[in-house]
Each structure stands twice: as structure tokens, then as C-alpha cells.
Amino acid sequence: MKFFSKVIASVAVTTIASLTLFESSAQAFTLTTYQNSLSTLRILPYGDSNTRGYKNPSGYRNDLQKLFKDRGFKVDFVGEKQWCDVSDQSFGNTKKNNSCDKADPKFLDLDHEGIGGIRINEMLGETPEKGRENFVISGSVNNVFDKIKNDSPLIVLLMAGTNDIIGQKQKAKDVIEELGKLVDEISEQNTDAIFVSTIQPFGSEHPLVDESKEYNKSITESLKNKINKSNQDKVFVVDHELLEKDAKNNTNVHSNSNGYTQMANKWFESILYNAERISIVDNEISAGTNNSAGALSINGNLDVVVNSRLSVQIGGTSQGKEYDFIDVGQKATFSGSNLDISLLNGFIPKKNDVFEIVSAKFLKFLEKPRLFNNLDPISQTINFDIGNKKQGQFKVFVDDNTIKLSNFKKTTPEPGMILGLMAIAGMGLSLKRKSTRV
Ligand SMILES: [Ca+2]
Ligand SMILES: [Ca+2]
Incomplete structure (x- = not known):
């Protein structure tokens, strides 16, 4: 996912700017991949039809759930609404209904609070205009939180304002x-973090396209000035940086699938970046995804603990673009974890190439001197399969702030060694299976 690295750079810049401006550094929530019900990350998607989805029962939500799920996070989207069937003319503006029996299994979790047509004053519960009483009943913040009070979402994703303009x-x-x-009202509810985003800029033929851009500019530049100081620490502004052309042509205000995917990526990056701590337990942390390299910025702490993997793909010498790079703003801790290396696109490193794969303000290895389970403690090298019955080998260099790989060489594994490696891999698998059941 090439997109990933671009996304992260811009999110990081936006957030750093807002943190500096308001000197707000408290981050209230922790993300963990451990398959433990206590650590389920409950997210409330709250907004209008772009949260609900347009001509598609998931909007950005299914893509976002996949991003979490692919990395082993356990997420539960909450909300009273569901839109399960595209032929459902209520468009998911009502509570879960019979059409949910027909829900496409590719949708992971359809719960949401996106109400097509709703305006912010209605979300605030202000006296409704004639004929719009139902919007206030259905979507006002106190009503929404009252209905989901047992779910107590850790995170609220808020995207609103389109209908106030049009x-x-x-x-x-x-x-x-x-x-x-509205952000102040949500801050008073039982939730730890509120991510407020820009809206889909209207299509270029829409008469109010400039107003939509002006509104987005005000969200990124001045929203934090509009909320109480006591709430600023838990509010994070997300600039989706959507383009006019990503507005669906026949409405000019709804995102197309490209826009929804981009939204999902930005929400995800922003949530990871702003977490106080990210714990990878019995799972994998990787900057890119399966077949591409990328950069991952984490503003808080990263823990990669026993039976977990730091997975690094190398397809060139450009950091965060051609090879994976994780940048940790605070402490990165590795304890009893593995370092999995693979080469991409037939790339073969040179002996003198240096790959800085992790940078952190503080770097800690709790199992020292064995930095990683699969590291040879004497030679400080890691062997890994590069195909055609060949292995590659890197030496691992660690200092107070970085993990680097260099001194690449090709080796030919002994036949006995291959069997040995297969046995170790098999053992690893069975251990992993056991531990996920705990
Ligand atoms: Ca759910
Ligand atoms: Ca309004």
C-alpha cells in the first residue's frame, strides 16, 4: 500500500502543528493487539451520509475496520444504526432492521451513527425546524450517547457540517x-478521544464548492480555538485532504470509493499516531503492508512483546519509501520478539548499504543481550530466506535510538539447517496457536 506512507507524512505534520500550537500533549488512550476482551477498541463513527456511506452500506468504515483487523487489533464499531442492504430505502437512517439478515458478509461490522442529511445544530439537539423533528430525535448527541451508554466508545470519529452548508x-x-x-458536547460524554475531520469538498460544479473548502480550512486552522481549553487534550483534527474530484458526480457532496478509502487510511494513521501506547502482543507490527514498503509514525510509545514480530520489507535504499521505517516519538520496547526480514521485488542489497528500520527517542531491549529471538547472539546476525534455496544475512546494529541493518551477504543454508529452520518455524506456529487461545 504505497498510499500509506504518503498519508502518514501529512497526518504527522498536521498533528505536530496542532500540538505545538496548543501545547497539548496529553494522550489518553492505548491501543493493543492482544485478543482480550478488555482491550477491545470501541469506535463510534458519528456524522451524516458520508459516515453512513453513500450507495454503499459502509462508507469509510469497512476499510478502516480492515486496517485494524489486518494488524491484529480487535475493534468494535458501535452505534444504533445499520444499513445492511442497498435496496433498503431508509438508507440506514433507522435502527437495525430486517434487511440486516441480508448483509453482505464482506462487511465486518455495520454499526454506526451516520444519519443522512443531519445538520450540526440537530446533533446539538437544538429546537428543530418544522419537519425536521426526527433528525433531532435520532441524531442529537445526548440521545446517541444515551442509547449506546453501555458501549462507552473509547474513540469518536466525527465528520459533520456538509448539510449545514448545502x-x-x-x-x-x-x-x-x-x-x-458539538465537539465540546461530545467531550462531556464518556469517551477518551475525539477525532474531528474535514468534509468531502463538493464537486467542482457545485455552487457551494468554495464554502466547503473554506469550512475545511477553518477546521484545520481554528477548530481548537472554538472549544473549551479543558477539552482540547482529547480532540485531534484529521485533515482528510480529499479532492473535489473525489466527490461522487451525481451528488457532488458524497465521496466516491477512492475518497472513502483515503478517509479510512487517514483515520487509521491519525489514531495510531496519537495513541499514548501501542502494544503489539502475539502479532505483527509493520510499516507497510504485504507487498510494499512504507513509513509508520507513532507519537507515543511502542511495545513489541513476547511472540510478536517486527516485520521489515526491503526493496531499495530509500527509507520509508523503498524499505519499511517505523519512527517512534517516545519509547520503543522490544522483549522476546522476532525481527522478520524479507526482500521485495528482487532487490539485493549491497554490503555497505545501511537500512535504519527503527528510530525512537528511547530504545529498550528487555531481553538483552539477545535483542531478538531469532538473532545470533555471537555474530549479531539474522538469516532469512530470499528464495531459490538461498538465504540472506544482515548484521543488526543497535544504539540508544536506532535499529539498523547492514553488512548484507548471501549464504547457502546447509540441508540440515533447512530442516532445523522448518522445525523452528513449526514450533513457532504451534506456540502462536496456543497463545491466541489463552
Ligand atoms: Ca459492533
Ligand atoms: Ca447548522
Whole structure:
């Protein structure tokens, strides 16, 4: 996923800017991959039809769930609404209904609170205009949280304002005032972090396209000024950086599938970046995904603990682009974990190439002197399969802040060694299976 590294750079910049500006550094939530019900990450997607999905019962939500799931995180999306069937004319604006029996199994978790057409003043529960009473009943923040109070979402994803601009004909400067009030209201609820995002800019033929851009600018530049200081620490602004062309042509205000995928990536990167601690237990942390390299920025701490893997793909010498790079703002701790290396696209490193795969403010190995389970403690090398019955070998260099790989060489494994490696791999698998059942 090439997209991943681009996304992260911009999210990181946005967030650093807002943190510096408001000197807000408290981060209240922890992410963990451990398959333990106590650590389920409950997320409330809250907003209008772009949260619900347009002509598609999942919007950005299914892509976002996949990003978490692929990395072993256990997430539960919450909300009273579901849209299970595209032929359902209520478009998921109502509570779960019979059409949910027909839900496509590719959708992981359809729960949400995206209400097509809703405006921010209605989410605030203000006196409804004539004929819009149902929006206030259905979507006002107190009502929503009252209905899901047993779910107590750790994180709220909020995207709203489109309908204030197109339906209510409000100016961006007035909508941002309402958004600030809504964010304060959500902050008073039982939740740890609120991610507030920009909206889909309207398509270029829409008469209010400039207003939508002005509104997005005000979200990134001044939303935090509109909310109470006491709430600022748990509010994170996410700039989806969506383009006009990603507005679906026949509506000009809904995202197309490209836009929804981009939203999912940005939400995901922003949540990971802003977590206080990310614990990888019995799973894998990797900057890119399966077949491409990327960069992953983590502002807080990273723990990679027993039976877990730091997985690194190398397809060239450009950090974070051609080979995986994880940048940890605070402490990175490795304890009893493996370092899995693989080469991409037939790339063969040179002996003098140096790959800085991890950088952290503080780097700690709790199992020292064995930095990784699969590291030879004498030679400080790791062997890995490179195909055609060949192995590659890197020497691992570690200092207070970085993990680097260099001194690449090709080796030919002894036949006995291959069997030995297969046995170890088999053992690893059975251990992993056991531990996931605990
Ligand atoms: Ca759910
Ligand atoms: Ca309004």
C-alpha cells in the first residue's frame, strides 16, 4: 500500500502543528493487539451520509475496520444504526432492521451513527425546524450517547457540517462555531478521544464548492480555538485532504470509493499516531503492508512483546519509501520478539548499504543481550530466506535510538539447517496457536 506512507507524512505534520500550537500533549488512550476482551477498541463513527456511506452500506468504515483487523487489533464499531442492504430505502437512517439478515458478509461490522442529511445544530439537539423533528430525535448527541451508554466508545470519529452548508445555507464561519459546540458536547460524554475531520469538498460544479473548502480550512486552522481549553487534550483534527474530484458526480457532496478509502487510511494513521501506547502482543507490527514498503509514525510509545514480530520489507535504499521505517516519538520496547526480514521485488542489497528500520527517542531491549529471538547472539546476525534455496544475512546494529541493518551477504543454508529452520518455524506456529487461545 504505497498510499500509506504518503498519508502518514501529512497526518504527522498536521498533528505536530496542532500540538505545538496548543501545547497539548496529553494522550489518553492505548491501543493493543492482544485478543482480550478488555482491550477491545470501541469506535463510534458519528456524522451524516458520508459516515453512513453513500450507495454503499459502509462508507469509510469497512476499510478502516480492515486496517485494524489486518494488524491484529480487535475493534468494535458501535452505534444504533445499520444499513445492511442497498435496496433498503431508509438508507440506514433507522435502527437495525430486517434487511440486516441480508448483509453482505464482506462487511465486518455495520454499526454506526451516520444519519443522512443531519445538520450540526440537530446533533446539538437544538429546537428543530418544522419537519425536521426526527433528525433531532435520532441524531442529537445526548440521545446517541444515551442509547449506546453501555458501549462507552473509547474513540469518536466525527465528520459533520456538509448539510449545514448545502441544506441550511449557512456560511463556513457559522458552521465552525456550531462544530466547536458539538465537539465540546461530545467531550462531556464518556469517551477518551475525539477525532474531528474535514468534509468531502463538493464537486467542482457545485455552487457551494468554495464554502466547503473554506469550512475545511477553518477546521484545520481554528477548530481548537472554538472549544473549551479543558477539552482540547482529547480532540485531534484529521485533515482528510480529499479532492473535489473525489466527490461522487451525481451528488457532488458524497465521496466516491477512492475518497472513502483515503478517509479510512487517514483515520487509521491519525489514531495510531496519537495513541499514548501501542502494544503489539502475539502479532505483527509493520510499516507497510504485504507487498510494499512504507513509513509508520507513532507519537507515543511502542511495545513489541513476547511472540510478536517486527516485520521489515526491503526493496531499495530509500527509507520509508523503498524499505519499511517505523519512527517512534517516545519509547520503543522490544522483549522476546522476532525481527522478520524479507526482500521485495528482487532487490539485493549491497554490503555497505545501511537500512535504519527503527528510530525512537528511547530504545529498550528487555531481553538483552539477545535483542531478538531469532538473532545470533555471537555474530549479531539474522538469516532469512530470499528464495531459490538461498538465504540472506544482515548484521543488526543497535544504539540508544536506532535499529539498523547492514553488512548484507548471501549464504547457502546447509540441508540440515533447512530442516532445523522448518522445525523452528513449526514450533513457532504451534506456540502462536496456543497463545491466541489463552
Ligand atoms: Ca459492533
Ligand atoms: Ca447548522
